Every structure is written in structure tokens, then in C-alpha cells.
Amino acid sequence: MHLKRRIKHALKHSFFLAGLLSIVWLILRTGTKPSRITYPCQQMAASAGYLWIIAYLGIPVAALVWIRQRATPGRAAVAIAGILFAGIIFSTLYITGGGAVAGSPAEIAGPGAPVAGPINSDIFVVKGSESYTGELDDLLSLMQDQGLSFYQMSGQGAPLGLIGKDDVIILKVNCQWEERGGTSTDLVKAVISAILAHPDGFEGEIVVADNGQGRGSFQWPEANAEDTTQSIQDVVDSFSGDHRVSTYLWDTIRSRRTVEYDQGDDMDGYIVNDTPHPRTGLKVTYPKFTSAYGTKISFRNGIWENGAYNNTKLKLINMPVLKTHIGFAVTGSLKHYVGVGSVPFFNPHTSMWTGGLGTALAETRYPDITILDATWVNAIPKGYEGQGPSTPYEYATRTDQILASTDPVALDYYAAKHILIPLAVSGGYAADTMDPDSLAPGSFGSWLQPTYLEILASGYPVTMDEGRMSIHYRESAVSPAGLGVFRPTSGNNWFLDYGPDGDVDYQDHYGNAADLPLIGDFNNDGTADRAVFRTGEWIIDHGIDGSINLRNLYGTAGDIPLSGDFNNDGISDRAVFRASAWDNWILDNGMDGSADTRDHYGTSGDIPLSGDFNNDGTFDRAVFRGSTWNNWIIDYGMDGSADTRDHYGMAGDIPFAGDFNNDGICDRVVFRNGEWIADLNMDGSVDQRVVLGQAGDILLVWNS
Numbered sequence: 001m002h003l004k005r006r007i008k009h010a011l012k013h014s015f016f017l018a019g020l021l022s023i024v025w026l027i028l029r030t031g032t033k034p035s036r037i038t039y040p041c042q043q044m045a046a047s048a049g050y051l052w053i054i055a056y057l058g059i060p061v062a063a064l065v066w067i068r069q070r071a072t073p074g075r076a077a078v079a080i081a082g083i084l085f086a087g088i089i090f091s092t093l094y095i096t097g098g099g100a101v102a103g104s105p106a107e108i109a110g111p112g113a114p115v116a117g118p119i120n121s122d123i124f125v126v127k128g129s130e131s132y133t134g135e136l137d138d139l140l141s142l143m144q145d146q147g148l149s150f151y152q153m154s155g156q157g158a159p160l161g162l163i164g165k166d167d168v169i170i171l172k173v174n175c176q177w178e179e180r181g182g183t184s185t186d187l188v189k190a191v192i193s194a195i196l197a198h199p200d201g202f203e204g205e206i207v208v209a210d211n212g213q214g215r216g217s218f219q220w221p222e223a224n225a226e227d228t229t230q231s232i233q234d235v236v237d238s239f240s241g242d243h244r245v246s247t248y249l250w251d252t253i254r255s256r257r258t259v260e261y262d263q264g265d266d267m268d269g270y271i272v273n274d275t276p277h278p279r280t281g282l283k284v285t286y287p288k289f290t291s292a293y294g295t296k297i298s299f300r301n302g303i304w305e306n307g308a309y310n311n312t313k314l315k316l317i318n319m320p321v322l323k324t325h326i327g328f329a330v331t332g333s334l335k336h337y338v339g340v341g342s343v344p345f346f347n348p349h350t351s352m353w354t355g356g357l358g359t360a361l362a363e364t365r366y367p368d369i370t371i372l373d374a375t376w377v378n379a380i381p382k383g384y385e386g387q388g389p390s391t392p393y394e395y396a397t398r399t400d401q402i403l404a405s406t407d408p409v410a411l412d413y414y415a416a417k418h419i420l421i422p423l424a425v426s427g428g429y430a431a432d433t434m435d436p437d438s439l440a441p442g443s444f445g446s447w448l449q450p451t452y453l454e455i456l457a458s459g460y461p462v463t464m465d466e467g468r469m470s471i472h473y474r475e476s477a478v479s480p481a482g483l484g485v486f487r488p489t490s491g492n493n494w495f496l497d498y499g500p501d502g503d504v505d506y507q508d509h510y511g512n513a514a515d516l517p518l519i520g521d522f523n524n525d526g527t528a529d530r531a532v533f534r535t536g537e538w539i540i541d542h543g544i545d546g547s548i549n550l551r552n553l554y555g556t557a558g559d560i561p562l563s564g565d566f567n568n569d570g571i572s573d574r575a576v577f578r579a580s581a582w583d584n585w586i587l588d589n590g591m592d593g594s595a596d597t598r599d600h601y602g603t604s605g606d607i608p609l610s611g612d613f614n615n616d617g618t619f620d621r622a623v624f625r626g627s628t629w630n631n632w633i634i635d636y637g638m639d640g641s642a643d644t645r646d647h648y649g650m651a652g653d654i655p656f657a658g659d660f661n662n663d664g665i666c667d668r669v670v671f672r673n674g675e676w677i678a679d680l681n682m683d684g685s686v687d688q689r690v691v692l693g694q695a696g697d698i699l700l701v702w703n704s
Helices: 003-012 015-030 034-038 040-070 073-096 132-145 185-196 232-240 335-339 348-354 356-363 408-426 444-457
Strands: 121-128 168-172 205-210 245-249 269-272 285-290 296-298 302-305 308-310 314-318 321-325 329-331 369-378 397-405 469-476 482-486 494-497 506-508 516-520 529-534 537-541 550-553 560-564 573-577 585-588 597-599 607-611 620-624 632-635 644-646 654-658 667-672 675-679 688-691 698-702
Touching: 121 132, 121 408, 132 185, 132 397, 132 469, 168 185, 185 205, 185 232, 185 369, 205 232, 232 245, 321 408, 329 335, 329 408, 329 444, 335 348, 335 356, 348 356, 348 444, 356 444, 369 408, 397 408, 408 444, 408 469, 516 560, 516 698, 529 560, 560 607, 607 654, 654 698, 667 698
Parallel strands: 121 469, 168 205, 168 314, 205 245, 314 369, 321 369
Antiparallel strands: 121 397, 269 285, 285 296, 296 302, 302 308, 321 329, 369 397, 482 494, 482 698, 494 506, 516 529, 529 537, 537 550, 560 573, 573 585, 585 597, 607 620, 620 632, 632 644, 654 667, 667 675, 675 688
């Protein structure tokens, strides 16, 4: 090592200097706000400063007092030197941990150390069935609307953003599995396209990378894509002619041990800390490599250029696929980090139950954003045939959802609870192993919680408290609308118009004459299902193919059933309107059979309706009261107040609310003797009339 580097290295790793600076930092940073002493960085500084005082002041002073009282002059100098040397060695070893990776807050602060300020994690969910580019555009727009800019823009007053025009971005994907087991190559293509479309003009570099632990490939012949022959390498090659986009398969270097660039080694390989983490037992490993365009990248320290690391220039977009796991129940944002470390040097699986993946995130590189691929998911739980992580095409369920968050803990919690578990339950499986709140051995929650605590202890704002998660939901490029009628007296009682153009495209029989029909996304897979409500029982057909996929009880005879996203969390809920009760709206959020909310709105004789009537992105409700002139009485925000009363239709009409013309905006309709009379902008005017059905039919409208 050159003399200049030796001096820099000595200063960087000097505990005398580090401890002294820690004391100065603690005094200046804490200042007049003592509450800051709870911050993780302050706790680290306090610990280092305390050890410095013990090593360089406490031990020597105590030793001098003892020596002056007891030791002979000849032995005093030897004793003093020995004690000083032992104190320095002890303190240095305590801080550095004795390995190649320097100590971090996670090694000093206790699990669950407070994070400055209240934690509130945003989760962005986009659901649709159009191209991935359209869904990603909607996702980035949704993030922007909530103050999280994907792009770092130049100019005064520009938002901070995530991706700068000259950044080097690692897209950490899952390339270990073929078919539906790996990250969607369509989504990878959409993310690359979005980065290259940077408003300031992208001048940086993109590296798609993963460690499939010996079985990874960017060229699977059967891939997770609309065109199943489209591999990740195909996607990258489509850009690389005009842009700096490449792949790096860390499998090829996973058994090669190396040291960092600042230690004079340019070889690609893995950095290994031989000292296990004191709490989790993980031996931290991470890759260091040169990209196809000559950029030297340390996954932990950043870009090596001009003899120094640029850590702010390296960005990480975590791109896992959501699915179940044979051993660890759920794999998503956190389990994805097994593909960062190297199994030959230390198998990260062995420390997962103690929070080892939390150590991996905190001590290597925390993702700038995680984009979770839930387009196709494997929801077959641990212990059943077909469980993940491998996911053949026939074991995958399409949900057409992509999610994003800067909090990977909250993202995994939400995805398990509101995507995987409902799908598993609707398929007749026991889904307890996927419960993020469960601490039962072998369950998802039993390793999620210690992982969460380790990340929290390192100063990152993460949460497992659903009350601190803000869910932002949007439907992307709403899929074709449909109209239909349910005819109680007919053999073929379902008549569906997919146009909708007034022509019946499909008819069949499902349910009985006295049943009440519904259409909605009852299993949250992104496609329309149907159900009939029969004296309190919901009988659900997920594929609209005539089969009964699920039966359960919610409500009683005489109730009017409704479905929709009543609590605005992006998940289908259901309700019953019980005219005979004071609390006549009884809501089941999440479709688990429990009555989560009971309140009063409307009176006996009213017809209940639900939808986003003012098109502000949140669900509302209304009642149609045929006996009054202002027969539509609407409650914006579902707080029980009558916010709008107006007139549309007449006594004897059957009202309905939905996206009648498929423009993504809620409309209202009255059905009169087989004619649909539609008000497309809720202003009371008749905008369209369609004849479909006959008197006595019950209306159906859907958009998925």
C-alpha cells in the first residue's frame, strides 16, 4: 500500500481520532435539544466517546493513582505503558469488530433503538392489466403526487428525488428462478425505460445484477414476461446499443474473496467480514466488481473513482418478486437480499431467524426504493404442493399489481397480509404461516420481526405497525368495462355485455332466483369475479366460469350486499345494508368475515350504493330515496354526513353507480324497463341510453 494511502487508512481507522471526534460530534449535534441523545447516530457517538474516555483518561488516571500508591518507581513506567496499550487495543477491537467491514450503528445500538421523529411509511400500489410501462408511469406519478419524486432534478427549488441524471443505478433483480419465479422482465424493461427518460437527460449507467447462488441466469428460455421468451438479457441488449446498460451476474464471483479498492485490489469478488454480527450471527459479505463499461463498484462503499469512493452516486433499486417460500414462508423485499451475499462464504439463511437480513441491509446498502413485482404471484403456502420459491407457470396467480416503498419492512408486511394471504384463503389453503404478525416458529412473522428490529436499530425508519402505513392506491389504465343483468326468472340468469354495446356476449346460469348478484374483485387478483348473496351466504365464482370457489357467511336474510374499497386501502371489502337496524351499514374490511365497522346512513326503504362519486380517489357511499325529489343523498368520505342531495331518476327506477363508459370516472345510472339511462359526469343530465335487459332484471357493472 502506498504511503499516502497508509496515512489515510491509519487516520480513518484510528480509534483515538474517531473517539475524540465522536465526543465533539455528540456535543455539537445534541446542542440545546437533549432529546436528540436518543437518535441512533448520537447513541453510536456516545458509545465511542465513552470508550475513548475510559481508554485514554479513565484507565490511565486510575492506573497512575494506583501506581503512585503501590508501585516502585522502577516498575511504574512499565505498568503505565502496559495499561495504556491494553486500553487502546481493547477499545479498537470493540469498535471495529475485528473484521474487514467497519462497525456500524447496528453493532452498537440495541435492537429497536428509537428513530428520530414518528415513522409513517408510504406504500404505493398500482393495479391494472395494461402494459407494464403504463403501470410504472402511474406508479411514479402516484409517488410524485405524495411528495416522493423518482427523478432528482437540477435547478433551484427542484425536488431532491431518488435518481440523478449521472447516477450509477444497480437494479437488483431475482434471476435465480425461471418461469414466474423471477422478476418480470417486462417490469425490468419499464424501469430501465423510466430511468433513461430522465427529464434532465440521463448520462449515467444502469447495471442489472443478482447472485442466484450458482443457479442464476439472465437468459432463462422460459421467463416471467408476457412474451415468455423475453429474458432479462434480451431486455438489456435492446438498450445497450445506445445507452450504458449492462448485466452482471454475481454468481460468477461468489466464491472469489477480495479486498476493497482502497486497499489496492481491483479484482472482482466478494468482501467478507469473518466476524459474526454479535446479535444476529451474520457474517456480512457483499460484491465488488467492474461493470461492462469500466465502472468500479463497491456495493457497500459506492463508485471508486480518482482514488476515492463516491457513495452518493451509487443508487440501488430493489426489484423482488412476491411469492411464498418453502422454508421462510414469504419472499419479497427482504428475503431478496439473500441474493446480495455469498453463500460459499456465509449462508445468510442460517441467520434469518435472528434478524440477519436486517444486518445485511444496514451494513451493505439500504435500497433507495423497492419496487415489488406482484404481477404474477405464487400464493401457495409453505407445506403445500406448489409452494415457492420456484414458480412454474401453472402455480402462479395473476394479480396485475406493482408496489413500491422506501420501507421494505412495511412493503413485505402489507403484501403478505393483503395479497398473498387473501389469495391463499380463497384457494382453500391455511395461510397462518404467511401471517406477518405471527411469532410461531417457522412463520413469516418470526423472522420479519427481528429483521425489522435490526433495521430500526440502524436508524432507518421502518415499521410493522399497519396504523403507521399510508396506502396510496391507483388503478392503471382501467381495463374494459362491462354491463350485465341478472334475471331471477330465467334458466340462464346471467347476461353479460363486454362491449358494452347493448349486445349480450355471454350468458349462463349461476345462483337461484331469490339470490342477489354482485360483481367485484373478491380475491384481489386484479380480475372481476362474481357472487350471489343467499340469506347471508356469499357464494363466489372467481373465474366467472360457473364454478363455486368459495362460500362463507356475512350478513343475514334481508340484507342488501355491496362490494368495494370502503376503507380506501386498495383492497376489496364488502358490506351489508341492514334496513332494520340503526347501524345499518356493516362493513367487512378485507373480506375475512368480521364486522369491522358499523354505522348509520340512510333509512328503511333506501337503496344503498357505493363508489367514488366526486372522483377524488376515495370511496364514498349514497342512498337512493325514491320517495323524495332529491333522491340521491351522497356521503363523501363515509363519515355519515349528507354532503350532497340532488335529483336523478324517478320513483320506481333501479339506481346503480359505476364506470359506465370506461373513462376511469364514476358515473350513475337508473334502470327503467330495460333501459340504462346514464349520467356520465354526475351533473343530473342524461348523457347516454342503452337498452340491455328487461323489467325485473338486476343491474351489473364492472371494470376489471
